[in-house]
Amino acid sequence: MLQNFFLIKRITVGIIILLSAFLLPWWLVLLISAIGLLFFDNLYEVIVAGFILDALYGEIFNILGFSLVFVIISIVMFYLLGFFRKNLFIKNV
Amino acid sequence: MIYHQKNKNNKSNKKIRNFVIVIILITLFFVGQKFFDFVHLINLSINNFKTFVQDSVSPVGVYFKSKNDLISKNKQLIEDNKKLKISALMSDFYQQENSQLKSIIEYKDPNTQKVFARVVNSPRNSPQDTFVIDVGEEILNIGDKIFHLNVPIGFVDELYRNSSVVRLYSAKNQKIPVEIYSDDAIILSEAIGSSSGNFKMSIPKDISINVDDSVFFENHLIGQVGGIEFDSSNTFQNVYFVFPFSISEIKFVEIIKNN
Numbered sequence: 001m002l003q004n005f006f007l008i009k010r011i012t013v014g015i016i017i018l019l020s021a022f023l024l025p026w027w028l029v030l031l032i033s034a035i036g037l038l039f040f041d042n043l044y045e046v047i048v049a050g051f052i053l054d055a056l057y058g059e060i061f062n063i064l065g066f067s068l069v070f071v072i073i074s075i076v077m078f079y080l081l082g083f084f085r086k087n088l089f090i091k092n093v
Numbered sequence: 094m095i096y097h098q099k100n101k102n103n104k105s106n107k108k109i110r111n112f113v114i115v116i117i118l119i120t121l122f123f124v125g126q127k128f129f130d131f132v133h134l135i136n137l138s139i140n141n142f143k144t145f146v147q148d149s150v151s152p153v154g155v156y157f158k159s160k161n162d163l164i165s166k167n168k169q170l171i172e173d174n175k176k177l178k179i180s181a182l183m184s185d186f187y188q189q190e191n192s193q194l195k196s197i198i199e200y201k202d203p204n205t206q207k208v209f210a211r212v213v214n215s216p217r218n219s220p221q222d223t224f225v226i227d228v229g230e231e232i233l234n235i236g237d238k239i240f241h242l243n244v245p246i247g248f249v250d251e252l253y254r255n256s257s258v259v260r261l262y263s264a265k266n267q268k269i270p271v272e273i274y275s276d277d278a279i280i281l282s283e284a285i286g287s288s289s290g291n292f293k294m295s296i297p298k299d300i301s302i303n304v305d306d307s308v309f310f311e312n313h314l315i316g317q318v319g320g321i322e323f324d325s326s327n328t329f330q331n332v333y334f335v336f337p338f339s340i341s342e343i344k345f346v347e348i349i350k351n352n
Contacts, residue, residue: 022139025218042110044117051121055132056258057219075114082110 014045021052026070029053033074037081050074133253137227140213206350208232213256217341222247222261222288226346229255233348240347244337245313249348261340262310263290272309273318273332275302282332284308284315290340292316295329308334 013036020029033046053070121128210226218224226239230252237249239259251258262269267286271294272279280300284292292315296302306318316334323330 019139022136022214023143023218026220042113044113047114047117048121051128052132055129056136056214056225057221057223071118078114 010040013040014043017043017045017049018052021049021056026053026057030073030077034077034081037077038085041082041085043078046074046078047071130253133225133256136225137213137256140225141227144211208348208350210257210346210348212343212346215341216261216343222264222286222290222340223250224259224261224343225256226259226348227256228348229253229257233257233350237351238349240313240349241343241345242338243313243347244315245310246336246340246343246346259346261290262286262315263288263292263336263340269310271315273302274307274309275300276306277301284310284334290336292334294332294334296332298323298328298330302330302332 017029017033017036020032024032029049033043033049036043037046050070050073051068054068057070208228210228212224213227214225216222216224231254233249233252235249235252238245239247239249245262247259247261247264249257250260260267262284263286265286265288269284269286269292271282271284271292273282273294273296280296280302282294282296284294287293292308302318302321304318304321307314308316308318314337316336318332318334320333321330322333
């Protein structure tokens, strides 16, 4: 029962992150992703959201000629916030 | 013993996590362009639904507004209406004058074709001055010019099946040739985009420029000088101007196709 409840929350957060990539400003998507990563382990949807942002804005927004900027940011966030989460002892909500 | 077990679990978890990320990246890189097309297709559907919901819900919000707020809005709208009537009269006059002038020089450009499009993703969602419109590669070409309220604002930069990405002239480091209509002269310069609808120009200090001077790009008014900055260590003055409207409020645009 508890496991099911966790799964529902996990899926909901995943859907929110993916939808926000289409509907919200890019910085808000990164903020929501960061909050999600702090409370959930292995939130792979963040990387997919990075790809979505790159598909919508990436070709234009490039750094040093590299256009998959949001994918890189999301992967860095994934590992960095995963590390913080582990060291701050934040449990899955 | 328990510690070792936990450590082993952590290591295998890390391996699984890295493996999943590599699989996601490889899949997305391999399907690359198709994934981008798919994202734009989904984006169009989601944003169309968002617009539908917003249009349905917004009239409901009016009921919750206070009476005083409505009265003040009404007064403001009456004032705006008066101003608009005056400008509409002026507009008719200018249109007549324009058509007369065009007929005098027999101006006709058969290669231009107008297309209207709705803005799907607002410029405020984008990290740079870009937005997505709901007309795709079947109708548009890369480089087609985008207008809003008869002001040239940008060009088509990327094409997908049913949508396109538009880049504004005010995007970072975008350069356009402009003409500044000052009191006594027309000054030719280059405006550099500095995001959020803003432009910057560097003009020699000895050239006189005033705030509110009109700035033209390809014979269209693109803005008015909003600020001038003098730097004592530099022989140039920095002149700033902005689009005559907020770019985040652009809902529809006009595209001039060049065949």
